[in-house]
Amino acid sequence: MNQIGIDETELTNARVVLADQVLHGAVAMAGGVITDIGPASHRGTDLNGDYLIPGLVELHTDHLETHYAPRPKVRWNPVAAVQAHDAQIAASGITTVFDAIRVGIDEHADMRMEELRILADAVTAGVTAGRLRAEHLIHLRCEVSAPDCLESFEAIMDHPLVRLASLMDHAPGQRQFASPDAYKIYYQGKLKMSDQALAEFIARRSFESSTYADKHRLALAELSASRGIALASHDDATRAHVEEAKRLGIRIAEFPTTFEAAEASRAAGMAILMGGPNVVRGGSHSGNVSARDLAAAGLLDILSSDYIPFSMLQSAFCLAGEVPGISLPQAINMVTKNPADAAGLSDRGEIAIGKRADLVHLRIEDGIPIVLTVWRQGRRVI
Template identity: 30%
Template structure:
């Protein structure tokens, strides 16, 4: 178990505090933002920003199976995900695990195994890793099982999605893709389509099924929403049953409907960085510019979170304080968390320390523990409390630059309950 950082004060940096970039100090003590004349770490030339909160990511799948036929132990995958998130300034992350009729790594059986592995790994976590269940709508016969898993493992976030239409369209227009999809789950195309049609046969009972799940989620305090809404009617239907989070709307209409009724809209950060959706859906930048997107998520790539925030700044879409809020404060508000997402007295010491020139995240602090540390920031932390001035960070290059300091693996530590 790693211990908290000793009491310290981060000085000299530009700090995002009270919704503004300010020249202020940040004191840390016993895992929280504090006050006090503590030993200093001079961070001139850096930004100190709230730790990133990621509400949806499936990059963990590639850590567990780098290739479709090359799986590794779940604990290994979780450890890799943990460090990947930390190296990119993420302090809280939801891992989007499917619960679907599709089988394989999206099956209820796999999800239950993954949830057990996640619980077992919790004592080693650096990042606050949580699980979001992506529940396929046509899984009526697993409702009792799903609710049991949610209660057993303390799941607090569920998203509804429906891939039936996609499967039926592919079967009609691109049978080769169906064959590839089926092969990933160890089935023939015919066997896969049999599952599709069996799920489709449940359509009459799906609305009642979703309402029963919504009632249970309300009782259990679960936040829930929907994924890939294609039109305003679909979003309105989900909103009416309490599925308020609008995740990855594929067009403007569902996003506009969500905003009209006060539902938060989430889009993928890679969509912003790459200049559009990799699947041909609406541009996240268009929705952000129109005021129709509240928060950004990693989707499948953790580095895109901070990159997207700076992209919005560089292209004059938003100032840094508002762009960074889309990956910190706003996600915390969506999940109704009052202890993170901002830098303020008594809040968790969740921080991303970013080189102001290169935009590289050189340190991440999660709940007062270092989870990622590299480069010049590592040298400055080593000098904490000394009189030696730090080397300049900026266009000027020192005559004798310090030797490269590699990323550190910090001893894993238990994340205390909130």
């Protein structure tokens, strides 16, 4: 470790998780980037042998909408919703987050198309004012079977924070809901419908999927390619799904539901993303393939928090501690370097000289990683 500079901060006596090893040492940062990595010294801030990892990069969280619409027909102030969401994200060790905003509304959704822009603008206001702890970008999760999906996408696709879009279809009998029973349990429980109302809902959603899904996928892929928006598929279940995704230029396979789809995604060169809750719970809530099983088979690249922000960090340590063959650096890469690379963010995601000083200081207590301090671009935010 070189002599510490005037404007440099050094963090020492840490278990530093690099991309390929864990080093007992120190990390220095200045000007928002990492300037040196070396042996522990007596200078700087003593981390008491705790872990120092890169800031997490989250590609898919549905969490922002739950702050804005916490109950049916309830709307929170969008600026306050973004601030609350940001605080929880940062406290979970996430320094870069792609906030997922839905595109494509069915008649039972408790959201309106114009509210997409309200949320996006609230995020932008926080970014512009410099009051957000994490760096926020926007992920458009596009329900391709919804009649208004393309119209909604076109209304927001040129927003400066939009960097990622996922193409999804939650119609019954396919993908996430290949099982009719799973579909019935989920939607009847969520929407409180009678059996007759559910049957009508299923028929309508099936019709909409067959009418709109294919043409919307193609149009959205073309619009995204022309704007440099990265594309993800969602809930692929078959080789045919993956082959279609490959033809559309998709780079990320979100939540494949079967081994078949995951293996095809790997062969197609896609980064495979699964949810942290799946890892922590030991399986999918929909009865789909286990993320742990995919990890053990070498078919998992990225972990996302999905609906629980802290699950990203928790699931990484679960994999490293409980799945044979997965080291701690490999598991941490799944929440840092790998998602950064998949999203084209080459300036972050690992502790390396010249990379952004996005860092998380944590320790393990009762088997849970406890976040103590978070820096984004060298500035302490937690």
